[in-house]
Amino acid sequence: MDALFLADDKLSAWLGELAAARRVLVPVREREAVVFRPYAAGVTPVLDRQANVPPKASVFPASEALMSFRYTKNPENLGQVAVEVHETIDAPPTVVFGGRPCDARGFLVFDRVYDTPKIQDTAYKKRRENTLFVTLACDDPQNTCFCNSIGSSPYDATGSDVLLTPVSGGYLVECASERGKELVESKLLSDGNALREEAKTVHASALSALGPAWNPSPAKAKLIEKFEDMGFWEDVSAKCISCGACTYLCPTCYCFNVTDERTGMKGERIRTWDTCMSYLFTLEASGHNPRPTKAHRLKNRVGHKFSYYPEIHGGPIACCGCGRCISLCPVSVDIREIVRLSIERPTAKPENK
Amino acid sequence: MSLQDELKAQIVKRLPELDVVIGWGQGYDSLHRTPLFITSEADVDKLVFDPLCVHNLSTYLTRYGSAKRIGVVVKGCDSRSVVELLQEKLIHRDKVMVFGLPCEGVADLGKVKRALAAKDLDMGRVRAASFADGDLVVTVSGQEIRLPMAEVQADKCGRCRYHNAVIHDEFAGQPITEAAPDTYADVAAFEEQTLEERMEFWREQMERCVRCYACRNACPLCVCRDYCIGQSREPNWVSQRDGLEEKFFFQMIHATHLAGRCTECGECERACPVDIPLLLLKRKLGKEILELFDYRAGTDPDAKPPLLNFKVQEDTINERGW
Amino acid sequence: MTTLPNPYIPEIATIIETIQETPAIKTFRVTLNTPERMKSFRYEPGQVGQLSVFGVGEATFVINSPPTRMDYLQFSVMAAGEVTSRLHSLKAGDQIGVRAPLGNAFPYESMKGKNVVFVGGGIGMAPLRTLLLFMLDNRKDYGDISLLYGARSPEDMAFRYDLPDWTTRKDMKTVLTIDREAPGWEHTVGLIPNVLLDMNPSPENTVAVTCGPPIMIKFTLQALKKLGFPDESIYTTLEKRMKCGVGICGRCNIGTKYVCMDGPVFTYAELKKLPSEL
Numbered sequence: 001m002d003a004l005f006l007a008d009d010k011l012s013a014w015l016g017e018l019a020a021a022r023r024v025l026v027p028v029r030e031r032e033a034v035v036f037r038p039y040a041a042g043v044t045p046v047l048d049r050q051a052n053v054p055p056k057a058s059v060f061p062a063s064e065a066l067m068s069f070r071y072t073k074n075p076e077n078l079g080q081v082a083v084e085v086h087e088t089i090d091a092p093p094t095v096v097f098g099g100r101p102c103d104a105r106g107f108l109v110f111d112r113v114y115d116t117p118k119i120q121d122t123a124y125k126k127r128r129e130n131t132l133f134v135t136l137a138c139d140d141p142q143n144t145c146f147c148n149s150i151g152s153s154p155y156d157a158t159g160s161d162v163l164l165t166p167v168s169g170g171y172l173v174e175c176a177s178e179r180g181k182e183l184v185e186s187k188l189l190s191d192g193n194a195l196r197e198e199a200k201t202v203h204a205s206a207l208s209a210l211g212p213a214w215n216p217s218p219a220k221a222k223l224i225e226k227f228e229d230m231g232f233w234e235d236v237s238a239k240c241i242s243c244g245a246c247t248y249l250c251p252t253c254y255c256f257n258v259t260d261e262r263t264g265m266k267g268e269r270i271r272t273w274d275t276c277m278s279y280l281f282t283l284e285a286s287g288h289n290p291r292p293t294k295a296h297r298l299k300n301r302v303g304h305k306f307s308y309y310p311e312i313h314g315g316p317i318a319c320c321g322c323g324r325c326i327s328l329c330p331v332s333v334d335i336r337e338i339v340r341l342s343i344e345r346p347t348a349k350p351e352n353k
Numbered sequence: 354m355s356l357q358d359e360l361k362a363q364i365v366k367r368l369p370e371l372d373v374v375i376g377w378g379q380g381y382d383s384l385h386r387t388p389l390f391i392t393s394e395a396d397v398d399k400l401v402f403d404p405l406c407v408h409n410l411s412t413y414l415t416r417y418g419s420a421k422r423i424g425v426v427v428k429g430c431d432s433r434s435v436v437e438l439l440q441e442k443l444i445h446r447d448k449v450m451v452f453g454l455p456c457e458g459v460a461d462l463g464k465v466k467r468a469l470a471a472k473d474l475d476m477g478r479v480r481a482a483s484f485a486d487g488d489l490v491v492t493v494s495g496q497e498i499r500l501p502m503a504e505v506q507a508d509k510c511g512r513c514r515y516h517n518a519v520i521h522d523e524f525a526g527q528p529i530t531e532a533a534p535d536t537y538a539d540v541a542a543f544e545e546q547t548l549e550e551r552m553e554f555w556r557e558q559m560e561r562c563v564r565c566y567a568c569r570n571a572c573p574l575c576v577c578r579d580y581c582i583g584q585s586r587e588p589n590w591v592s593q594r595d596g597l598e599e600k601f602f603f604q605m606i607h608a609t610h611l612a613g614r615c616t617e618c619g620e621c622e623r624a625c626p627v628d629i630p631l632l633l634l635k636r637k638l639g640k641e642i643l644e645l646f647d648y649r650a651g652t653d654p655d656a657k658p659p660l661l662n663f664k665v666q667e668d669t670i671n672e673r674g675w
Numbered sequence: 676m677t678t679l680p681n682p683y684i685p686e687i688a689t690i691i692e693t694i695q696e697t698p699a700i701k702t703f704r705v706t707l708n709t710p711e712r713m714k715s716f717r718y719e720p721g722q723v724g725q726l727s728v729f730g731v732g733e734a735t736f737v738i739n740s741p742p743t744r745m746d747y748l749q750f751s752v753m754a755a756g757e758v759t760s761r762l763h764s765l766k767a768g769d770q771i772g773v774r775a776p777l778g779n780a781f782p783y784e785s786m787k788g789k790n791v792v793f794v795g796g797g798i799g800m801a802p803l804r805t806l807l808l809f810m811l812d813n814r815k816d817y818g819d820i821s822l823l824y825g826a827r828s829p830e831d832m833a834f835r836y837d838l839p840d841w842t843t844r845k846d847m848k849t850v851l852t853i854d855r856e857a858p859g860w861e862h863t864v865g866l867i868p869n870v871l872l873d874m875n876p877s878p879e880n881t882v883a884v885t886c887g888p889p890i891m892i893k894f895t896l897q898a899l900k901k902l903g904f905p906d907e908s909i910y911t912t913l914e915k916r917m918k919c920g921v922g923i924c925g926r927c928n929i930g931t932k933y934v935c936m937d938g939p940v941f942t943y944a945e946l947k948k949l950p951s952e953l
Contacts, residue, residue: 032463033628049475052627062595066683069729083770119921122681142477143382227950239388243567245626255925258918261592262730272593279579282926284916285756290952308931330571330624332380332387586757
């Protein structure tokens with residue numbers, strides 16, 4: 001397919017076109033944070049750096065109703081109460097504009113869990129089908145970026161529908177999926193084939209700026225080997241303060257909580273982001289907690305991403321290399337370092353085993 | 354001997370009495386320091402102290418069982434949290450060894466980010482950082498940028514009355530003699546806006562909250578943590594929805610529970626991954642406490658925090674005169 | 676592209692009967708409100724369901740009536756947390772939500788032709804009850820069946836309505852035990868693992884199925900090993916905090932295994948391979 005060109009001064013117009021029929025989420029600045037918000041005329045997208053909060057909520061909202069319920073009293077016999085439930089799904093047609101390749105790839109990690117031959121998460125699936133990604137290739141990665149080490153790159157279009165690459169005067173626009181075609185049918189886009197070479201240079205320079213890739217795959221076996229090595233986990237989790245910033249801001253972290261909220265005779269069962277870093281995540285009604293300390297919990301987070309998930313799903317790591325868990329951690333816990341140490345450090349054998 | 358070397362020598366000397374000493378070490382890039390847990394002399398070499406040592410390490414003191422003896426390195430502001438924890442008997446004096454420091458101020462990485470963004474540069478791409486002649490010198494995207502510390506220093510440092518650790522078992526370096534007045538001018542300025550304007554401001558800020566609880570968990574004094582009513586079902590005070598109501602409600606509970614206890618170290622705001630100006634809420638309560646009780650949290654280990662203390666007639670509240 | 680049903684939407688069921696089994700355990704017999712669904716409802720012994728009290732939440736329980744007796748689905752609930760406490764306040768006629776069946780089942784097919792030893796403690800008798808009744812209803816498919824069921828005291832013994840049958844039938848051997856002597860108790864006294872060793876079942880062509888409190892399971896497994904049962908012939912069930920019940924929400928995993936999907940039934944051999952995070 002032909003490459004197209006979007007001039008800088010046509011960006012707003014194109015966003016306007018896209019937003020005519022859909023919800024378009026763009027990264028915007030609020031104080032020093034960049035977050036995704038619905039595009040409207042006058043909104044200036046921030047396209048020169050990674051957003052603090054990835055566009056995860058576009059397909060996996062921080063909170064959504066899984067269903068609503070309503071109790072009805074039998075007027076003849078007030079002790080008799082019937083209940084009915086209704087599926088609630090909100091899946092507006094959406095374009096996520098200006099996310100990075102890692103942001104879009106995060107959903108590939110979701111897909112293997114949320115949409116399987118045995119189980120389909122209905123609301124997720126509907127939103128996934130209704131959401132398209134116009135992704136911006138990175139021209140200058142940040143210090144915490146490591147997509148090249150988990151089998152991706154700053155211009156990896158997997159999981160995206162359209163890939164934009166910054167070139168002089170605008171963006172090279174390339175379709176990355178069948179579904180992306182409908183988005184690029186715009187008179188605002190002109191022939192961009194002549195800029196392909198420039199885009200390639202941008203890609204190559206971004207990749208080289210990331211530095212040499214390291215190989216996390218030995219961690220798959222090593223993390224299992226270190227399961228009982230609590231000394232290791234206490235050491236690497238010492239500074240963790242057990243908040244959920246790493247998981248909530250992770251494009252691949254997909255765990256959730258389910259709680260009921262009732263007001264009078266009706267209410268909703270809501271699904272909300274949850275975090276395995278929280279003590280409450282695995283706390284059982286009996287008071288027993290299989291993951292009682294932050295060392296146990298950090299072990300699960302790193303273990304799940306780099307060992308259990310690849311083991312279950314035949315290889316892929318549940319990490320997109322965006323580095324937010326590092327850059328936005330209040331105490332700079334560095335998952336790259338933990339994975340590397342898990343590979344390099346000898347495993348201590350527990351004494352009484 | 355440099356302050357940093359003096360501190361290292363003190364830690365080496367006292368380490369045999371302690372299970373761990375918590376200080377700062379080099380983080381993942383040149384602009385970031387990270388909490389360092391020292392258990393051996395070899396670890397001491399990794400210790401760093403400079404204006405990038407932003408974390409208040411006293412938040413870790415309540416995370417160890419009472420059997421451990423913990424050493425903690427503190428700046429002036431951090432030391433007030435230690436005092437407050439002692440006042441509330443949340444830690445035991447004989448289990449904590451305080452390595453106190455004088456501090457001329459720390460950098461606010463939010464300001465560094467803004468200063469660089471103004472030059473179309475990204476803090477996430479800084480390759481080198483150092484301090485020279487009162488400037489933070491950074492190398493980013495091939496350019497060397499000098500940022501005067503006065504411009505990128507944390508706001509709390511500009512109004513600091515406690516540059517020196519107010520409690521310590523060891524003190525490295527020379528005490529700083531000056532102390533700035535804190536008139537709560539920032540709070541007063543904010544309050545010049547109408548109620549509607551202020552509400553609108555907070556609405557916009559809270560909208561970004563992801564309920565990650567970094568603010569709560571970075572706070573040295575928000576000690577409920579694993580049993581927080583923001584997440585508990587019994588009692589079920591706050592739903593898990595991500596509405597403004599829930600976010601605001603949690604922050605209000607967080608702030609009011611810290612009234613008269615908060616030392617305004619600003620860790621809540623620094624920890625926030627979406628830059629919500631949470632310290633302003635705490636400052637408002639700090640101002641009220643100062644005016645009502647003439648009290649500054651975490652300055653006197655023997656003082657009883659005013660809201661933990663019942664007096665029939667408060668000295669500064671003329672209830673009967675109303 | 677196939678579309679599967681929404682896995683989170685419970686079916687509405689009506690409680691037709693409740694039984695206060697012990698001070699802490701209450702049993703609910705429920706039928707799905709849609710008669711056709713009740714008729715077509717299929718599950719296997721050992722599978723679990725999530726019960727909903729709408730407005731409070733969901734919790735997981737084994738279906739402890741066998742698929743051979745489809746007049747109702749039976750769940751036994753020990754009051755421990757928010758949902759279980761609210762369930763205890765419900766009565767016949769009240770409506771709840773049911774998401775079932777979830778999880779795996781006991782391999783009752785491969786157990787055919789074998790002797791079966793059941794060792795249950797307290798509420799841990801619930802999953803065993805399903806399999807036991809299923810086997811009694813298909814009696815000719817199985818060899819000798821023996822049951823050791825223990826509780827702290829006679830009052831803590833659930834399923835007392837089953838006991839007259841179990842203790843008198845000729846085609847099974849039943850030993851009931853309590854931890855300490857109690858007035859009027861005519862059965863065995865002693866801790867389950869010790870009584871099991873006294874019973875001395877042969878491991879020959881025999882599977883053991885055990886469930887109960889963690890400490891009882893630990894010592895029962897040791898006793899079964901002492902008796903010579905191979906790890907592959909010992910079955911037990913695990914419990915974890917669950918939410919989604921369909922392998923997505925992420926909290927019930929032990930390493931790569933999700934108790935809600937790969938369990939709750941595991942052999943001792945499988946358990947040994949799991950990392951220790953129980």
